[in-house]
Amino acid sequence: xAQKNIYGINHKMISIVIPTYNNLSYLKLCLKSLKKNSLxxxxxxxxxxxxxxxxxxxxxxxxxxxxxxxxxxxxxSSINKAAKLVSNKYILYSHDDMYFCPNWDKVLLDxxxxxxxxxxxxxxxxxxxxxxHIVCDFGIDLDTxxxxxxxxRYKSINFYDHQGTHFAPHLVSKxxxxxxxxxxxxxxxxxxxxxxxxxxxxxxxxRIFKGLNDFxxxxxxxxxxxxxxxxxxxxxxxxxLKKWGITTKFFKKHYLKSKTKYxxxxxxxxxxxxxxxxxxxxxxxxIFLLY
Numbered sequence: 079x080a081q082k083n084i085y086g087i088n089h090k091m092i093s094i095v096i097p098t099y100n101n102l103s104y105l106k107l108c109l110k111s112l113k114k115n116s117l118x119x120x121x122x123x124x125x126x127x128x129x130x131x132x133x134x135x136x137x138x139x140x141x142x143x144x145x146x147x148x149x150x151x152x153x154x155s156s157i158n159k160a161a162k163l164v165s166n167k168y169i170l171y172s173h174d175d176m177y178f179c180p181n182w183d184k185v186l187l188d189x190x191x192x193x194x195x196x197x198x199x200x201x202x203x204x205x206x207x208x209x210x211h212i213v214c215d216f217g218i219d220l221d222t223x224x225x226x227x228x229x230x231r232y233k234s235i236n237f238y239d240h241q242g243t244h245f246a247p248h249l250v251s252k253x254x255x256x257x258x259x260x261x262x263x264x265x266x267x268x269x270x271x272x273x274x275x276x277x278x279x280x281x282x283x284x285r286i287f288k289g290l291n292d293f294x295x296x297x298x299x300x301x302x303x304x305x306x307x308x309x310x311x312x313x314x315x316x317x318x319l320k321k322w323g324i325t326t327k328f329f330k331k332h333y334l335k336s337k338t339k340y341x342x343x344x345x346x347x348x349x350x351x352x353x354x355x356x357x358x359x360x361x362x363x364x365i366f367l368l369y
Contacts, residue, residue, distance in 0.1 A: 091187065092120045092249070093164040097156035098174040099127035102136060103220055104298065105174045109142075115180040118187075120170075123163050125156040152266030161260055169255050172247040177225070177296040179232045185293040186249055196251035198286040199279055201243040202293040209299065211237040211289070211337075216296055223298075232294050241344065242334025243289035244272040250279070257282055264321075270314020273326045273334075277318075280333060285343040287334055320367055324360045332356065 094112065098105045105124070112122065123143045126133050127150040137144045145159040157171055168190070172178075182202065189200055204210035205228075207218050212235055217223035258278035265271035276287060318326050330336040332347040347353055 091118070091166055092168045092170050092183065093161075093166040093252075094120050094122045094170045094172055095125070095157055095160045095164070096122065096172050096174050097125045097127065097153055097160065098133060099150050100129065100131040100133065101174050102131050102133045105133065106136070107220065107223075108172065108174055108176055108178070111176075111178040115178050115182065117181055117184045120183065121164070121166055123160045125160040127151060127156060150267070152263070153268030154261040154263045154266045154271050158260045158263065161255065164252055164255075167252055168249055169252055170247055170249045172295075173297065175298040176247060177223075177228070178247075179294040179296070180229070182293045182295070185290055189288070189290060190249075193286065196253050197282075197284045198288065199243065199248060199250055199276060199284060200286075200293075201245055201248035201289045202295050203237045203240075203289055203291050204245060204295055204297045205232065205235065206297050206299050210297060211240070212294075217298075219298065228296055232296075237289075237291050239291050239340040240289040240336075241338045241340050242287050242330060242336030244276050244287070244330065244334065244336065245289070246272070247293075247295060248272075254279060254282065254284065262321075265314050265317055268314075270318045270326060273329055274314075274318055274321070276334065277322055277329060285345070287344060288340050316367060319360065319364055323364055324357065325363065328356050328360050 096105070096108065109122065112120070121143065123145070124137055126137060126144055126146040128148065129137075129146060134146065143163050145163065147156070147159070161169060170186075186200060190198075203212060205212045205214050205216070207213070207215040214231075214235055216225075216228040258275070261271050262274050262278070265274055315326055318329075322329070332353050333344065335344060
């Protein structure tokens with residue numbers, strides 16, 4: 079049962095936005111984990127792409143807030159549509175094939191309380207069977223999912239608080255979300271949208287991009303809105319390069335310091351030889367994109 083709010087605000091604090099595309103079985107597990115493993119109650123908003131597998135009926139029956147599109151409109155547009163219904167101070171974006179481990183919300187809200195400002199981008203630590211921050215196999219699909227084993231072991235398998243996170247699930251304030259205009263829809267169906275969102279936050283002065291070790295989710299991977307037979311990958315790397323003049327790889331390495339240990343707010347990148355040569359390479363790649 080959800081506990082009384084201890085953060086000085088009487089209403090719910092987090093709105094969880096979940097895009098889904100005919101992935102009802104995984105969506106149900108995700109929602110089950112939120113109900114079972116959250117310390118507090120949160121607003122949940124689902125964007126339904128198509129929904130012909132029964133997702134729409136399920137969402138209506140269980141009184142979830144939702145938006146809907148007839149076709150798969152992509153992650154960026156899906157998230158933006160759902161975010162219009164957000165009524166809370168913070169927005170958490172999640173994939174529909176993520177299982178939230180216990181007390182994830184207390185970890186996040188404790189961090190937010192300690193920061194005491196809105197200039198942040200916080201995310202979790204992903205446990206995945208084949209990649210992720212922590213590689214540990216608790217099942218590659220619903221049939222092989224070992225929930226009890228995950229719940230008995232998740233505290234003992236650790237990464238570290240890390241810099242430069244750009245992965246879901248991530249939390250930002252609604253104030254910052256609105257300021258940068260949410261996700262950039264030129265990145266639909268979704269590849270490159272996360273670092274682009276981070277770059278927009280960077281331009282607004284955000285320097286805390288922190289992944290929290292104790293906020294853990296199990297991610298089945300390759301099962302979300304993007305990974306369907308009729309999905310055509312966008313070239314997000316090229317879109318990012320055209321837009322910002324640098325590659326996502328350069329941004330993550332020199333700005334976000336991705337996956338290094340967290341040691342405080344980030345700073346402007348040092349203009350080392352590696353930075354200069356990397357920037358020159360980006361400029362050359364940008365020129366080739368014009369032809």
